[in-house]
Amino acid sequence: TMKDGQPEHLDLTLTKAKFDELTADLVESTMAPTRQAMKDAGVKKGDVDKVLLVGGSTRIPAVQVAVEAEVGKSPFKGINPDEAVAMGAALQAGIIAGDEGVSDILLLDVTPLTLGIETLGGVTTTMIERNTTIPSRRSEVFSTAANNQPAVEIHVLQGEREFSKDNVTLGQFHLVGIPPAARGIPQVEVTFDIDANGIVNVSAKDLGTGKEQSIEIESQTSLSEDEIQAKITEAEEFAEEDQRKKAQVELRNMADQVVYQTRRTLEESADKIDEAETEEVKAHLDELERLVQDEDGNPLELDVIDEAAIQAKVAEVEQSMHGISAKLYEAAAAEMAAQEAESSDGSASTASGDDDVVDADFEVVDDDADEDE
Template sequence: DFGQGVFQVLATSGDTQTGGADVDYAIVDLLLNDFKSKTRIDLRGDRTAMARLKEAAEKAKIELSNLVSTEIDLPFIASDSSGTKNLHYVLSRSKLEELARPIVERAREPILRVIQDAKLTPKDIDKVILIGGMTRMPLVRKFVEETIGKPAERGVDPMEAVAIGAAIQGAVLAGEVKDILLLDVTPLSLGVETLGGIATRIIEKNTTIPTKKSQVFSTAADFQTAVTIHVVQGERPMAADNMSLGMFNLTGLPPAPRGVPQIEVTYDIDANGIINVSAKDLGTGKEAKITITASTKLSKGEKERMTREAEQFAEQDRKRKEEVELRNEADSNIYTAEQTKKQLEGKIGQQEKDKIDAAVQELKKTLEGKDVSEIRSRNEALKGVLQEMGSKIYQQQQQQQQQQQQATQQQATGGGSSRGGAQPEGKVVDADYKVVDDDGKR
């Protein structure tokens, strides 16, 4: 029924820390508090009693998917000086839904996020298929249908779907089934660490695999003969906050000024999720690479944790990244100013040189501190000095060109008058004339 055997994953999301066990423990807490209020006995320290409560809570949760109420009976759950104690509680579906609603609500954000990551809207979704035991709960089904705005399919057993899907995928990986193709996606972004510790993304989250992408980088210092490629995975803007997948060096680069070498970094992910990262110097053709296998990849829980952290610290990360980018820009402007001053030696006066030096020194001093607003102000001041100097250079060049054009025009005008000069303008008059031949005859 779907794509003639081709299944393409557009996006993936979720919360591995939330599930049916959370509802079970909510029921257990309810039973513990009720039993303590009646008997003044706290069962939390009794491991046997806690195991019985957990089992009874799960059973009651399952029964309430089809019933409106159920009874929980646990005889001889505890004892005191007055004798043995029994636990009895009537749990209604409405009370269960009251306990479960805050837990189920946690799924709203992942649902909306995965739709957004897939570049879809709820209207674009044709069918909603619920799998897993918790989706049998009427509250969960109603919640999903309200969130997406579409009824869920009723003809799919949520428990069988998980088992059958795992069996089919296992057969595909083993090569026993060849008429089904699963196009998976990268769960997290992949990139490299660049100047200032920034994680520069090369492959975005939820990119369909297999895939191959490249990006060209350069050196950050003059006469740099080696670069370190630090491969990271995650959604945080700073490399240190992401997962390090590996690191390798590209050596033997010819000495050159910063920004001149062209180093192409390529990510190649095959259908099995194996990542090959290579770095190639486009000038010399030298290359280094690293292979990252499944054994070094993140578990599903770690992926979800990193995604949550990226959202939790989004504002803090944004400020840190802005500061690093500002410092990188300021450092680049200092380098540009110093190089420009050398290149324009003899074309600018001492006053312009002093202004550049003063602006550079002020910015360098500010970079030693942590006042971001001051760094931004000094950086803008240096940019203003460079722009002013650039404008003067171009104005001087334009004036020289105009003077040369005027000189050329004057030379052209002077050359036209060298044969007797220009004739004055005046009236046209008639005049008598006579023709005299060589013999003097008219």
């Protein structure tokens, strides 16, 4: 601040108690990353061997007290916190510049937030977890969610929440040209590959046709450190609610799969079981379908589905299928026995044909003897 062309100075005496009061919220804000770091490392209070203080603000007594209370160990004060920052920056600069003096030092970077893709029900399926050391690569095989689905959308996400709508979109692309097939049959391999520069390559390959599409994401995130920490804190805040909703989605998806797979089994086995025996199962399937879909065949919203009713109806479907499954196994066993009997009859016929063998005289000719003569 200037006054009459001269800087104004503030000379104020504060008591330690007043200073601690003014900085209390700042000190507490540094504890959230500390807790998160310990959680990510899988260590508890008292497990840390040594605590190093880096940065001039760590000289504040309140910071040292807070760290000791959080970690369970008194911070080590044998290094200069300002020099530690300068040395770290110098080492990083040397590594980037290719200085031979620091060629034996390896600095490992990690992913700041979890990377994944959107799957059925708007769920974020994790591909690479937060704090994974890079470079890193992971592949997983997925399939289609509908019959004769000609394409799949790969929606690349970043964040710690369970649903795609709550995470950050990094990119989207489509893999097209999938041959018509029943849902669950096509095999689409999705691969996440992060190189040492933090560039993310995401590819999707149809294992049946070999067709492939990919996307390159130059930066894992455009978020600042504060925004990253806010995302992590937000995920912790809504963790319980997200898990509950995710369980509902998984239950709805499971029920839908039970309906589809059971109907398919009944259709494929129509020649082995009487239609009257399937009426009870079909009735349960219709009721179960109404519990997870609307009249247009779209999934019901999570806030209107009855979890207990769905679980009970799934159990009824499984129970009513027990008798049918037993008959299908009996029919399969009978068919196998018949095939083995036919095979045995064929072998017996071949053996009986040996009775027509005709005896004949033969003479051994010695070639060497003929040559001597």
